[in-house]
Amino acid sequence: MNFAYKEPLIVQEVAPRDGLQIEKQWVDTADKIALIDALAACGFTRIEAGSFVSPKAIPALRDGEAVFNGIVRKEGVIYVALVPNVKGAERALAARANELNLVMSASQTHNRANMRMSCEDSLAGFGDIVRLVQGASAPVSLNATVATAFGCPFEGRVDEDRVVSIARTYREMGIAGITLADTTGMANPRQVARLVERVLAEVPAADLTLHFHNTRGLGLANVLAAYHAGARRFDAALGGLGGCPFAPGASGNICTEDLVNLCDEMGIPSGIDLVRLIGLSRTLPGLVGHEVPGQVAKAGRNCDVHAVPEYVRAI
Ligand code: COA
Ligand code: ZN
Numbered sequence: 001m002n003f004a005y006k007e008p009l010i011v012q013e014v015a016p017r018d019g020l021q022i023e024k025q026w027v028d029t030a031d032k033i034a035l036i037d038a039l040a041a042c043g044f045t046r047i048e049a050g051s052f053v054s055p056k057a058i059p060a061l062r063d064g065e066a067v068f069n070g071i072v073r074k075e076g077v078i079y080v081a082l083v084p085n086v087k088g089a090e091r092a093l094a095a096r097a098n099e100l101n102l103v104m105s106a107s108q109t110h111n112r113a114n115m116r117m118s119c120e121d122s123l124a125g126f127g128d129i130v131r132l133v134q135g136a137s138a139p140v141s142l143n144a145t146v147a148t149a150f151g152c153p154f155e156g157r158v159d160e161d162r163v164v165s166i167a168r169t170y171r172e173m174g175i176a177g178i179t180l181a182d183t184t185g186m187a188n189p190r191q192v193a194r195l196v197e198r199v200l201a202e203v204p205a206a207d208l209t210l211h212f213h214n215t216r217g218l219g220l221a222n223v224l225a226a227y228h229a230g231a232r233r234f235d236a237a238l239g240g241l242g243g244c245p246f247a248p249g250a251s252g253n254i255c256t257e258d259l260v261n262l263c264d265e266m267g268i269p270s271g272i273d274l275v276r277l278i279g280l281s282r283t284l285p286g287l288v289g290h291e292v293p294g295q296v297a298k299a300g301r302n303c304d305v306h307a308v309p310e311y312v313r314a315i
Contacts, residue, residue, distance in 0.1 A: 003228065005266050005267050005268045006267075006268075006269070007227075007232060007268070007269075008232065008268070008269040008270065008271065009227060009232060009233075009234060009259075009263055009268050009269070009270050010045065010046065010232055010233040010234070010270075010271075011044060011046075011233075011234055011235075011236050011256060011259060011260065011270055011272060012044070012046035012047070012048060012080070012209060012233060012234065012235045012236070013039050013042075013044045013046070013047045013048070013236065013237070013238065013256055014047075014048040014211075014235045014236065014237050014242065014253060015035070015039070015237040015238040015239065015241050015242070015253075015256070016032060016035060016036050016039070016047065016048065016049050016050055016067070017048040017049065017050050017051050017061065017080075017081075017082055018048065018235070018237055018241070018242040018243070018244075018253050019237040019238065019239070019241030019242045019252075019253065020032065020060055020061060020241065020288075021051065021058050021060055021061050021242075021243075021244075021245065022060070022241075022242065022243040022244070022245050022250070023060050023241070023288050024289075025288055025289040026060070027060070027287055027288065029063045029066045029067060029070065030070070031287055032050070032063070032067050033067055033070040033071050035238075035280075035287070036049050036067070036071045036079075037071055037072050037074075038280050039238065039280070040071075040072075040074040040077050041074075041276065042272055042273050042276045042277045042280065043271045043272045043273050043276075044077065044272065045076055045077055045078065045271070046077070046078045046080060046099075046233075047077060047078075047079055047080065048080040048081070048082060048101065048235070049067060049068060049071065049079045049080065049081065049097075050063075050064040050067050050068060050081055050082070051064060051081060051082035051083065051084075051088070052064045052081055052082070052083050052087075052088035052089075052091040052092045052095070053082070053083070053084050053088055054084075057245075057246075058245065064081065064091065064092075064095060065091065065094070065095050068081070068092075068095035068096060068097060069095060069096075078098045078099050078141070079097055079098050079099075080097065080098065080099040080100070080101050080143070081095065081097035081099070081100055081101065082100075082101045082103060083100050083101065083102060083103075083129070084102075084103060084115050084122075084125075085115075085125045085129075086125055086128045086129055086132065089102075089129040089132055089133070090132070093132070093133070093136055093140060096138070097140065098140065098141065099140065099141040099142065099143055099177070100129065100133065100140060100141075100142055100143070101143045101144070101145060101177075101179070102122075102126050102129060102142070102143070102144040102145065102175065103115070103144070103145045103147055103181075104119055104122040104123065104126070104144070104145070104146065104147065104166070105119070105146070105147040105148040105152070105183070106119075106146050106147065106148050106149050106152070106158045106159075106162055106163050106166060107148045107152035107154065107155045107158055108155075109152060109154040109155050110147065110148045110152050110153065110154055110155070110183065110246070110247060111147075113154065113246045113247070114147065114244060114246040114247070123169065123173075126144060126170075126173060126175065127173060129142075130142065130173055130174045130175065134174070141176060141177065142174070142175045142176060142177060143175065143176070143177030143178070143179060143209070144170040144175045144177070144178060144179070145178075145179040145180075145181050145211065146163055146166045146167060146170075146178070146179065146180055146181060147181045147183045147244075148181070148183045148184075148247075149163045149180040149181055149182065149183075149195070150180070150182040150186050150187035150191060150192070150195070151182070151184065151186025151187065152183075152184075152186075153183075153184045153186075153247045153248050153249055153250075154248075160194070160195055160198065163180065163195060163199075164195075164198050164199060164202065167180070167199050167202055167203060168202050171202065171203060176207050177207050177208075177209065178199065178203045178207060178208055178209070179208075179209040179210070179211050179235070180195065180196075180199060180208070180209075180210055180211065181211035181235075182210075182211065182212045182213055182222070183213065183244050183247050183250065184213060184215050184244070184247045184248075184249055184250050184251075185212070185213040185214055185215025185216045185218065185219065185251065186215075186216070187212065187218065187222050188218055188221075188222070189218065189221045189222055189224070189225030190225070192210070192222045192225040192226050192229070193225045193226070193228065193229040196208075196210070196225075196226045196229040196230060196231050197229050197230070200229070200230050200231070205230050205231060205232050205233075206232070206233075208231055208232075208233060209231075209233040209234065209235060210222070210223070210226045210231050210233070210234050210235070211234075211235040211253070212234070212235070212253070212254045213242065213243065213250065213251060213252060213253055213254070214240060214251070214252055214253070214254050214255070214293070215249065215250065215251045215252075219253075219254035219255075220254060220258065220259065220262055222254075223254065223259060223262070224262075227268070234254070234259065235253060235254075236253055236254045236255065236256040236259045237252065237253035237254070237255065237256060238255070238256045238257065238277070238280060238281050238284065238294075239252075239255060239256075239257075239281045239284040239292035239293070239294045239297065240252040240253060240254065240255030240256075240258065240292055240293035240294040241253065241284065241288065241292055241293075251293075252292075252293050255281075255292075255293060255294035255295065255296070256272075256277060256281075256294075257274060257277045257278050257281050257294055257296045257297050258294055258295055258296045260272045260274045260277060261274060261296040261301060264301075265302065274296075274301065275301075278296065278297045278300070278301070281294055281297035282297055
């Protein structure tokens with residue numbers, strides 16, 4: 001294949017939001033803040049640091065204000081907040097989020113399960129949020145996610161035309177950033193390449209993010225397919241944490257250190273310090289109370305070679 005892997009791959013770290021939202025064990029506010037600050041030190045330029053949703057829907061992230069107020073803002077890092085409605089946007093603006101990530105599913109059923117409203121009502125709220133942000137005193141950027149863009153756990157197949165048309169609608173509303181999210185890991189590389197090509201006809205690569213879950217083991221294959229098709233920005237969660245509590249069978253995001261390892265091995269620039277990242281990932285079981293799915297933090301890097309056993313040296 002004639003393909004130069006020189007174009008940087010931008011990783012947006014989402015463990016503090018997608019990762020922690022599904023955890024049963026309460027993670028203290030101070031630990032969340034320490035995690036976000038430690039992630040910033042690994043070299044991320046974009047971190048989804050929390051969400052401003054109903055505390056009844058996602059109790060694990062009910063301390064969003066305290067988290068955003070406690071982090072040390074590192075220069076050059078965009079701290080993103082997920083918001084579902086105007087109330088969430090008001091909270092996120094008050095907490096000085098740099099970017100709001102609005103979420104609606106392509107499938108009506110998942111949107112009703114996740115957001116307790118129709119897609120039409122979600123979009124109407126987004127219109128109000130765009131007006132709110134345009135009137136904000138500090139500059140805040142907007143991103144909107146098309147969840148279940150590659151399949152819905154309730155409806156199955158999701159129409160590609162609908163996904164493209166939602167992306168177009170977001171842009172027409174004045175929302176620059178677009179995320180295509182594979183909420184429950186239903187995407188395959190062929191489908192990803194096709195949809196990314198279509199959406200890139202509407203959205204510049206610098207504004208497009210792909211959000212994959214590794215639910216069926218295809219996460220990194222999907223990343224490569226999207227990268228080949230021209231996508232450059234990807235969500236990933238430290239340790240492979242993550243999942244939507246309102247999508248049956250949901251499991252972790254693609255794992256950040258596994259993705260960064262892939263980049264390092266293939267010579268794709270990511271700007272992330274893998275050694276530091278692996279060290280941080282190894283602290284996760286202590287934080288969430290269970291083993292995490294990521295593989296590279298367990299195996300180490302290729303170059304972390306092992307001591308040759310005595311019996312081998314004797315041969
Ligand atoms: N932040 C905090 N509280 C909120 C809120 C927000 N963004 N939006 C609504 N609420 C509160 C309301 O004030 C109200 O409180 P009360 O019961 O004390 O009066 C209560 O939640 C119900 O409000 P309502 O507008 O009727 O919400 P709902 O019950 O229809 O739920 C959402 C709608 C969108 C708020 C809720 O489904 C939600 O937060 N979903 C997000 C789920 C999520 O984060 N999924 C994973 C990420 S994709
Ligand atoms: Zn997700």
